[in-house]
Every structure is written in structure tokens, then in C-alpha cells.
Amino acid sequence: MCGGFTLSATFTEIIKRFEIDTAIQEELYNPNYNVDSLQSVLSVINDSSKNRAFKPLSRAPI
Numbered sequence: 001m002c003g004g005f006t007l008s009a010t011f012t013e014i015i016k017r018f019e020i021d022t023a024i025q026e027e028l029y030n031p032n033y034n035v036d037s038l039q040s041v042l043s044v045i046n047d048s049s050k051n052r053a054f055k056p057l058s059r060a061p062i
Contacts (some may be wrong), residue, residue: 007041009033014053018044023053 006034014020029042045052 004037005035007035014042014044018051018053020044020051020053024055028055 011026
């Protein structure tokens with residue numbers, strides 16, 4: 001498999017590390033030890049003034 005990765009940090013670790021101001025509900029976050037290229041994962045977005053964390057609803061194959 002190409003492009004797979006691991007997302008093992010806790011929700012709290014991500015919020016602290018990226019100094020997140022706005023985030024999804026913690027219950028919507030799931031660590032995943034075998035993320036593949038078609039799965040939705042937590043994303044951190046910077047809009048030039050703050051960091052936000054959200055999880056896309058779906059991801060279309062490229």
C-alpha cells in the first residue's frame with residue numbers, strides 16, 4: 001500500500017500541539033493505526049489568524 005500512515009496522537013495532544021481554537025467534538029476523533037488514502041482524517045487548517053481542526057465528511061479518490 002502506498003501513502004498509508006498512522007494517526008496515534010490523542011485529541012488533547014493535537015489541540016495542544018497546534019494551539020487549536022476551534023475543533024470538532026472530541027467524540028468524532030478516532031486514532032487510527034492504519035490510515036489509508038481514502039479515509040477521512042482530522043485536518044488542521046490555518047486561516048492566517050488561528051488554527052481550526054475538522055474532519056471532512058468524505059474524500060473522493062484522486
